Structure formats: C-alpha cells, structure tokens
Amino acid sequence: KLFLQKFTCTPLKIQDIPRGTTDKTLSVVPGSSFTSHLQQTIADEIIKKPTYFRGSKEDVHDWLEKLEQRFTMVKWSDEQKLQYISIHLQDDAQRWWTQASSVIKTWSSFIEAVTQAFGSTKAQQLAFEKLKWYKQTVNQSITQ
Incomplete structure (x- = not known):
C-alpha cells in the first residue's frame, strides 16, 4: 500500500462525465479526472501484473x-x-x-x-x- 500511495491519482467521479456521454464520445483530456483514473488503473495493472x-x-x-x-x-x-x-x-x-x-x-x-x-x-x-x-x-x- 505504501508503494501504491506514491502513484495515486484522482479517482473518476460520475458527476465529472457530461450527461449523454457514451464510451464512443468520451475523450481523454490530459489532466481530467477520467485521465487520472485511467492512469491509476494502468499503474495498478503494472504493479499487480508486471512484465517480467x-x-x-x-x-x-x-x-x-x-x-x-x-x-x-x-x-x-x-x-x-x-x-x-x-x-x-x-x-x-x-x-x-x-x-x-x-x-x-x-x-x-x-x-x-x-x-x-x-x-x-x-x-x-x-x-x-x-x-x-x-x-x-x-x-x-x-x-x-
């Protein structure tokens, strides 16, 4: 957990996504909470499933x-x-x-x-x- 804290990002909040947005129209904007959530998800994946x-x-x-x-x-x-x-x-x-x-x-x-x-x-x-x-x-x- 201490290691993961070094790589924390802001989690995605549903209210941050505009109404009517679908996964096809959702864009990843650098600095947005969606981008941060995506980065956190990938960081978790890197830690949990390393490329050996x-x-x-x-x-x-x-x-x-x-x-x-x-x-x-x-x-x-x-x-x-x-x-x-x-x-x-x-x-x-x-x-x-x-x-x-x-x-x-x-x-x-x-x-x-x-x-x-x-x-x-x-x-x-x-x-x-x-x-x-x-x-x-x-x-x-x-x-x-």
Whole structure:
C-alpha cells in the first residue's frame, strides 16, 4: 500500500462525465479526472501484473519497449521507473540487478547496463543463425 500511495491519482467521479456521454464520445483530456483514473488503473495493472524479464533467453529490447510503453501511459518519472524495476526482474536478471543496483542510479544507466548485460548475446545469436542459414547465389559477390 505504501508503494501504491506514491502513484495515486484522482479517482473518476460520475458527476465529472457530461450527461449523454457514451464510451464512443468520451475523450481523454490530459489532466481530467477520467485521465487520472485511467492512469491509476494502468499503474495498478503494472504493479499487480508486471512484465517480467528473466534474463538471457529473452529479448531485452522487446521487454524494454513493452515496459516503456506501460510506464509512458502512467507518466512515471525516471525515478519511479527505477524504483519499481526490481519487481519486473526474475531469475538471472534479478541476480544481476542485486549486484548492479548499487551502481545504477538513473533510468538511462539502467537501460544501458541491462542492454549490455543481456542484449548482446541474443543479438549475436540471431545474427549467427541468420548467417549460418544464408545461401549465396551464383551471381552474388561475397560483400553483398
């Protein structure tokens, strides 16, 4: 509960929605109580159902992209993202974070470090697999 209090938003009130408004005509206006309620709902979802990253067998770039989308929707600051990130990590990634967290102090340094720790191996494996199954045509030079 203490953690959730850091991300509280104003709840939606029925009287704030104009009469005759349907879900098709309701627009989300930044700063409105509906927007705040939506952000709170998404924040609750992020906390209750985290997007997990376990480590080397997964694509860190895809995971970071999904995570950034969710964080952007609730407009969390970089400090909030970094504070919350440990809940998203399991197995190898959690062990890595236990060691790296004392050095990583910003969200951008986290992205750089986790990409360096887990991203290059996956990218190298994919590049090697692509190269391994590549067939050179008769008229194709070695540099093409």
